[in-house]
Amino acid sequence: MKIFDPIPNVVLLGETNVGKSSLFNKMVGERVSLVGSQRDLTRDVIIKTSVTSNFNLVDLPGINRTDEIDHFIEKIPSVNAFLIVIDHTGWNDISNRFLKYAMNSGKKVLVLVNKSDLGHVHSNKNDMETRYISVLRNHGTDELNKYISSWFEEDEEEELKSISWGFVGRSNVGKSTLLNKLIGQERFLVKDEIGTTQEVNAVSITGKNKIFHMIDTPGYRKNTNLSDLEKASQYRLLKAINVSVSHFVVLIDITQGISRVDLLLMDKIWSRGKGLIVGIGMWDKMNSDLVVLSNAKKELKKRFHGVYCIAVSGITGYGINNLVNAMNEVETKMKKKVQTSHLNKWFASMKNTDAVNRSGIKYITQLGMNPPSFGLFSNRTIEDTRLRYLERKMIDHFDLQGVHLNLIVKHKKDK
Template sequence: MSKPVIALVGRPNVGKSTLFNRLTRTRDAIVADYPGLTRDRQYGTGRTGNHPYIVVDTGGLSGEQEGVDPLMAGQVRSAIEESDAILFLVDGRAGLIPADEAIANYIRQFNKPTYLLVNKAEGHSHQLISADFFQMGLGQPFVISSAHGDNVKETIDHILDEVVTEEEEEKAFDLDEHPGIRVAVVGRPNVGKSTLINRMIGEERVVAFDMPGTTRDSIFVPFERDGQAYTLIDTAGVRRRKNIKEKIEKFSIVKAIEAMESCNVVVLVIDGSEGITDQDLTLLGLALESGRGLVIAINKWDNLTEDQRNKIKHELEFKLHFVDYAKKHLISALHGSGVGDLFKTIRGVYQAVMKKVSTSDLNRVLEQAVLDHQPPLIGGRRVKLRYAHLGGSNPPRVIIHGTQVDKLPQAYTKYLMNVFRKAFKWQGTPVFIEYKVTVNPYENRKSSFSSRRGKSESQSENLAVKRRKKKNTQQKRRTN
């Protein structure tokens, strides 16, 4: 099902970013600021109960200039337009001010469900702090504290219950209905993504047809190549051949997030002539967050000079060192060079992310990893990794049980990731490791035993004292 999108709107310093971090359970955005797209806009994902959602943090609006339209142009306007609900935050301690009313009047023009959140309410009466805001005509205000979490979960639950209607829930799609390997092609506008998409589905031996989108404007396109079934997830919409001339695509992070979460393998397209930009790194961050298999395609390679090629190779080595498990392809979507190899890698990554590994094989590898490199001492005690089992695939998730495993440093976890990736050929995919602390079932019994032992020893000492006293008394009597 398409995740609802919630936009946080309001004046500066009303607590939007604090609420964003609480909803996404992060200290900053899951995806870094997007230059040009986001001086004031960040995206993250959250979940409450059975409702996952996407939350967008926008920049502060002064509301003091004549007409709010200039202020809403650009990023804040885009966030509101792509949202399913608007959370309008105001400062409860400051009370209602004209800037809030100006922003509220503009928000009404979008005809989107709007919820008024009176923030910074800690230590105040909810009735008193919200009294002034009823006159805004946005319904019952929700009084919260984004800093302390007061009433935040209850408010979001209420909002999502209204936004996620029964009709929308019925639109939930079963990914099993989309055959073969699901591939999401993502990239910045004008990097050649559309050309690559049409190249992938437009060969003579490929049969492709448009299928109505199931998540916003994303299109699911089944096709076949070399006997392998695929479903291409195109966030921009696959254009018919007569419309291929359109070069610029409207970019949406929301669509990219949904496409990635619906696929098996993400193909990130980068324009080789422009190098690796901050926008590319933002999309890469989204791909890592989704946990899906990853392939990186450097496009327009045939048009690059030798200096440009050396520069992009240098950037691949140093800017993308943290995704060294992902294979990089140098392609030309326009002429088709390298695209065939791209399919080969996609198939290999899919096989890796869906691979099933037995518990015995996992434990054999874990045992050897510990022998080769012992875990560190924590508080003078050695961390013990007792056993492991597979917790899921796409991405592979290894659950390790043991004592003090929750205190293992990140460096050792990364070591284990690399060991498992190499052993089971989990190439092109992140490997997640979760730790479960093993509880010693005899710990309480040991404590009880020690207590009984201490009591028994005390009783023995008392008996020995009595015996010594009795013996001394008898000796004195014989002497007299």
């Protein structure tokens, strides 16, 4: 089952130490691939989309034999173009074989001569489209994304909206398996061992008038007795939660119950005003016990009022359509603007409640979106319990399930 259309994949192909990873980082706008003078720093396939392009850029490990290419290419669901990267020293037997491999694929091929500032070398491939660049000197790199994007442009009536969804959870709960089923591609690496995913990996796919950035994250683990590599993966996970990702699916293994680690992850996401869905995984392993599912939903919604709880299976595909529908709902509600007249009418109906009377709230107004934020104008300090009560009432009344509202108490002296 394929719900989305995949975004084109453009593969960087070149031997070790010609500057592929530096170019990759430059084109995606952040330091994703490791860069250094040491050989073989990139050891796995990395796929990333920059905000200024309409394609996925793929960085392969530095390889020196063409028979190694297929091993990594098979991890990519489809290849639409190759960027052959050489440096100022020119062509050699290895790079010539890489070029032949790309040409035989029948895909679009562009040759990039990096480090051209160290000595301008003619590519000697008159029949090949060639660009001379220097990543270090920022020469010829800025326009690459725009140029390559032009290969895949289509006439569109509406501009595509970009939405990021992070899939998080404990190690080995099936995040990568679920993502593969969701996008209809065997894109994310799956193994029956803890810690298989160490990087924050992303693939971009198109839906109706939207680009979804699906992000697979390392499993969340207690920060004790971890190796330096594991600590680095946990740092990248927390950075995604705190900064770079706006919506999350927290996948839990219901056969192990709802753990303290699960709740801690949800708290981190919910408290930061991010969109939240809880994926209840492994439910099919419990013979689809409705009592277990109902109890799990009650426990979660008591703590995170209105949160979507979706039973899913990355193996069978159960619940995938429900998950996609919930993702669309949460994304819409995160940017919902409540009409002032509706807000005033609801507030008038609440004036005789203790939550409003004892809080001294005079009026309420919406301040912003993503998440929906509301200003409560009062001459008193409002207790947290009353704020949570008002939030629950607003979530139910204005149909804002899956969103943690940002209620800001403002006093007359506040500007």
